[in-house]
Amino acid sequence: MSKTRDLINAHLYPVLATFTVIYGSIQIAPIAQQARYFNRCVEAAPKGINTARAVMFCHGRPAMPNKASRELKL
Numbered sequence: 001m002s003k004t005r006d007l008i009n010a011h012l013y014p015v016l017a018t019f020t021v022i023y024g025s026i027q028i029a030p031i032a033q034q035a036r037y038f039n040r041c042v043e044a045a046p047k048g049i050n051t052a053r054a055v056m057f058c059h060g061r062p063a064m065p066n067k068a069s070r071e072l073k074l
Helices: 002-043 051-058 066-071
Strands: none
């Protein structure tokens, strides 16, 4: 029994750990790519626009309603 446990500890756990790291990185790659595109969009905003409006634009909202614009004036 001890020999079997030693074999599992020596071989199976490292293989499972490697598989888990590779699978996790594959799963998170699209999220990282989306974040890179979003950051580029915010950085490419015109210099006269504040960061909040640039973020809204990159999320797909072209402008704020007038009432919200007055309340959130930065």
